[in-house]
Amino acid sequence: MDNNKRxxxxxxxxxxxxxKNKLALFGLITIILLVIMALLAPIIAPYTLSEMDFxxxxxxxxxxxxxxxDKLGRDIFSRLLYAARISLSVGLIAEAIALTIGTTLGTTxxxxxxxxxxxxxxxxxxxxxxxxxxxxxxxxxxxxPSIYNVMIxxxxxxxxxxxxxxxxxxxxxxxxxxVEGARAMGASNLRIIFKHMLPNSISPLLVSATLGxxxxxxxxxALSYLGLGVQPPTPSWGNMLxxxxxxxxxxxxxxxxxxxxxxxxxxxxxxxxxxxGLRDSLDPKAQQNDH
Amino acid sequence: MKSKILSVITILFLLVTFVSxxxxxEAVYGGTFVDTVQTNFGEIFNxxxxxxxxxxxxxxxxxxxxVIRNSTGAIVPNLAKSWDFSEDGKSITFHLKExxxxxxxxxxxxxxxxxxxRTMLHPDYTGVRYGSYSSIKGAAAYHKGEADQVSGIEILDxxxxxxxxxxxxxxxxxxxxxxxxxxxxxxxxxxxxxxNAEFNSNxxxxxxxxxxxxxxxxxxxxDAFEDYHKGRPYLDQYMVKKVATDSVPVYLKxxxxxxxxxxxxxxxxxxxxxxxxxxxxxxxxxFRYFGINQKHPLLQNKNIRQALAYGFQKEIILQILNGYGVxxxxxxxxxxxxxxxxxxxxxxxxxxxxxILKEEGYIDRDGDGIRENENGEKLSFDLNTTSxxxxxxxxxxxxxxxxxxxxxxxxxxMEFNALVxxxxxxxxxxxxxxxxxxxxxxxxxxxxxxxxxxxxxxxxDDYNDKLLDKGKSTMEREKxxxxxxxxxxxxxxxxxxxxxxxxELTTVINERVRGYNSDNTRGLLLDEKGSMVHxxxxxxxxxx
Numbered sequence: 001m002d003n004n005k006r007x008x009x010x011x012x013x014x015x016x017x018x019x020k021n022k023l024a025l026f027g028l029i030t031i032i033l034l035v036i037m038a039l040l041a042p043i044i045a046p047y048t049l050s051e052m053d054f055x056x057x058x059x060x061x062x063x064x065x066x067x068x069x070d071k072l073g074r075d076i077f078s079r080l081l082y083a084a085r086i087s088l089s090v091g092l093i094a095e096a097i098a099l100t101i102g103t104t105l106g107t108t109x110x111x112x113x114x115x116x117x118x119x120x121x122x123x124x125x126x127x128x129x130x131x132x133x134x135x136x137x138x139x140x141x142x143x144x145p146s147i148y149n150v151m152i153x154x155x156x157x158x159x160x161x162x163x164x165x166x167x168x169x170x171x172x173x174x175x176x177x178x179v180e181g182a183r184a185m186g187a188s189n190l191r192i193i194f195k196h197m198l199p200n201s202i203s204p205l206l207v208s209a210t211l212g213x214x215x216x217x218x219x220x221x222a223l224s225y226l227g228l229g230v231q232p233p234t235p236s237w238g239n240m241l242x243x244x245x246x247x248x249x250x251x252x253x254x255x256x257x258x259x260x261x262x263x264x265x266x267x268x269x270x271x272x273x274x275x276x277g278l279r280d281s282l283d284p285k286a287q288q289n290d291h
Numbered sequence: 292m293k294s295k296i297l298s299v300i301t302i303l304f305l306l307v308t309f310v311s312x313x314x315x316x317e318a319v320y321g322g323t324f325v326d327t328v329q330t331n332f333g334e335i336f337n338x339x340x341x342x343x344x345x346x347x348x349x350x351x352x353x354x355x356x357x358v359i360r361n362s363t364g365a366i367v368p369n370l371a372k373s374w375d376f377s378e379d380g381k382s383i384t385f386h387l388k389e390x391x392x393x394x395x396x397x398x399x400x401x402x403x404x405x406x407x408x409r410t411m412l413h414p415d416y417t418g419v420r421y422g423s424y425s426s427i428k429g430a431a432a433y434h435k436g437e438a439d440q441v442s443g444i445e446i447l448d449x450x451x452x453x454x455x456x457x458x459x460x461x462x463x464x465x466x467x468x469x470x471x472x473x474x475x476x477x478x479x480x481x482x483x484x485x486x487n488a489e490f491n492s493n494x495x496x497x498x499x500x501x502x503x504x505x506x507x508x509x510x511x512x513x514d515a516f517e518d519y520h521k522g523r524p525y526l527d528q529y530m531v532k533k534v535a536t537d538s539v540p541v542y543l544k545x546x547x548x549x550x551x552x553x554x555x556x557x558x559x560x561x562x563x564x565x566x567x568x569x570x571x572x573x574x575x576x577x578f579r580y581f582g583i584n585q586k587h588p589l590l591q592n593k594n595i596r597q598a599l600a601y602g603f604q605k606e607i608i609l610q611i612l613n614g615y616g617v618x619x620x621x622x623x624x625x626x627x628x629x630x631x632x633x634x635x636x637x638x639x640x641x642x643x644x645x646x647i648l649k650e651e652g653y654i655d656r657d658g659d660g661i662r663e664n665e666n667g668e669k670l671s672f673d674l675n676t677t678s679x680x681x682x683x684x685x686x687x688x689x690x691x692x693x694x695x696x697x698x699x700x701x702x703x704x705m706e707f708n709a710l711v712x713x714x715x716x717x718x719x720x721x722x723x724x725x726x727x728x729x730x731x732x733x734x735x736x737x738x739x740x741x742x743x744x745x746x747x748x749x750x751x752d753d754y755n756d757k758l759l760d761k762g763k764s765t766m767e768r769e770k771x772x773x774x775x776x777x778x779x780x781x782x783x784x785x786x787x788x789x790x791x792x793x794x795e796l797t798t799v800i801n802e803r804v805r806g807y808n809s810d811n812t813r814g815l816l817l818d819e820k821g822s823m824v825h826x827x828x829x830x831x832x833x834x835x
Binding site for chain 1: 537538540541557558560561607610611678680683684686687688690691694702703704
């Protein structure tokens with residue numbers, strides 16, 4: 001009970017600080033709006049994602065199609081909304097996978113230290129020594145491009161960041177009094193990890209996870225742009241951007257590539273603002289400066 | 292009177308200056324010409340082993356054949372200076388040019404010719420061209436290993452060779468364009484190993500250019516061959532460079548390529564604004580199609596194939612192409628004498644399509660929008676394509692139309708060579724989209740005959756084989772025309788392919804290039820004597 005209350009007030013404190021950060025607030029609102037639009041895509045979108053209007057193929061913005069149509073006569077605005085679902089969920093799920101793997105391994109490494117730690121950390125070094133984008137391109141090319149594979153590949157390749165953070169935190173607080181106290185009271189390892197150590201390491205992880213989502217959205221866009229991500233006819237911001245591949249379209253048909261481009265920019269920027277805002281408001285030193 | 296004389300003199304004078312100013316541009320040697328391919332090379336630069344038409348672009352420059360098709364599609368002499376037919380039309384004696392040199396200085400003789408054609412008939416031959424020459428007398432026995440020699444290939448002397456066919460074969464002369472291999476370099480290599488011979492990546496022929504350098508999937512550099520039998524090419528170097536279709540305008544703007552074929556009208560419109568280019572448009576002797584796996588559990592049913600054809604409004608493709616193509620309902624190009632209009636055209640009729648599917652027992656039973664039969668098997672298959680823009684767009688278009696009639700199409704993107712491998716190695720695929728370059732000869736046995744190596748869709752049909760054989764063995768054009776008309780009608784009913792369109796290709800050539808044939812019915816680098824690539828040149832001040 002007591003514990004809960006204290007937690008509550010901590011989060012209230014964080015929110016209080018977060019609110020003051022204008023950019024972070026802007027990011028949060030934008031992301032919420034994007035998520036709502038993505039969720040409500042079937043209701044908001046005037047057309048379905050693959051509906052083709054053969055009378056208006058490859059046309060600029062008009063009353064019928066507010067953002068214009070692509071080469072096959074599909075409504076850009078509708079596709080943009082559906083693409084938001086794909087791009088955002090790829091970002092979230094990939095990061096969730098990365099967090100799960102990273103936290104598990106990081107916890108293990110930090111808590112047990114010694115040989116386990118060395119083994120895990122050398123694996124991290126190994127993963128980090130490959131150029132990330134090249135490795136993901138290779139892996140996707142081998143296992144075949146699809147939206148699920150992209151999620152898995154991005155998740156499996158980007159767990160090293162969270163892993164390092166958690167491990168560092170654990171090493172730092174392992175010998176603190178509250179941990180030793182719990183141990184002295186006969187708490188099991190699992191209980192110590194989950195009840196005492198993890199909650200105390202959560203803030204840097206939260207920041208890294210937020211920034212990770214933005215990174216995953218960008219990587220998905222890059223892979224889809226290269227034709228290795230989400231497969232047609234499913235739109236994602238990345239494969240919509242492919243239209244800009246054609247010099248003629250790039251110079252004369254901005255409605256094909258501006259909307260997905262802006263969407264990527266807005267969402268990644270917003271997520272990064274949120275991440276920054278979270279970091280500032282979670283950091284006790286920053287709080288003190290505020291007061 | 293006086294003024295009249297004066298004006299005549301003035302006109303004459305003007306004429307003379309005009310003519311001399313035209314003549315002033317005399318062909319000069321030197322320079323590098325940059326040609327392009329837009330898909331990966333197959334990397335087998337050997338005229339009897341290659342399988343990708345992108346390789347043939349290089350092969351045609353390195354190797355010459357006995358004969359060649361000229362700008363009107365007629366067969367004209369090349370390495371053979373002349374030939375005579377026997378009375379019954381089944382024997383052809385070729386008289387070779389004397390003193391023709393290979394790039395390594397060796398002289399070409401009838402031995403090389405015999406070697407080239409015999410190899411394709413050899414029991415161990417791994418390539419796909421046996422079928423083109425199986426009409427040669429004794430070919431079958433030799434191919435089965437029952438004879439040590441091909442009785443239909445006889446060397447009469449160093450420069451004379453005689454071919455005899457089992458039956459009169461109307462396609463025989465067309466097949467004699469095959470590049471002639473150097474026997475002295477290859478005769479000691481076992482035929483099974485030819486496929487992987489080092490020669491294939493460093494070929495030696497007697498064509499206008501010799502192979503100099505290949506950088507994997509980037510470019511091939513060819514050097515002018517000093518002793519070419521039609522005279523040294525004006526160019527010093529001919530480069531075939533791989534470019535991404537999307538980057539073509541950039542390369543052209545920067546003057547980095549000289550020749551490119553575009554099937555993208557948008558790019559062409561864009562390029563028209565540049566003043567360093569000239570463009571020529573023609574309907575090509577090629578077609579694009581959906582290949583349908585004839586052994587696929589669903590698609591082996593002819594009625595279902597026809598329903599798919601009725602359900603697809605392929606006219607829309609022309610809209611995507613901005614009118615840069617002609618709708619195809621058959622394989623033979625409209626410019627060929629064998630072309631027939633009298634075929635099933637499958638005018639867009641979704642109601643009919645749905646009625647056929649219903650009759651075949653496919654009804655949407657679980658309300659998910661996709662039809663299934665009584666056993667719950669969904670009417671669903673895959674459509675495989677390379678990631679070339681236009682092919683992806685056509686695939687998505689087809690997917691959407693199929694959705695309207697309750698058919699699920701799963702579009703799969705892959706790299707060109709991977710797609711080709713899949714077609715040959717796997718039996719599970721449903722459909723794919725690709726194209727064939729056919730030439731003016733209406734015989735399509737090499738794609739559609741049951742024993743054709745390129746019959747990737749596994750279309751095995753006796754009546755089809757009979758018509759193709761008959762077309763090939765009939766010599767009179769009028770009779771052949773009737774046979775091919777019947778064949779085109781039959782194919783359009785059986786639907787091993789859904790034919791899409793004949794692409795209208797625009798060849799864009801850099802304005803600095805001189806000497807090509809702009810009066811192009813079949814291509815810019817062909818004249819009445821066949822290939823004229825050795826005659827194109829670049830003015831001194833524009834060479835780089």
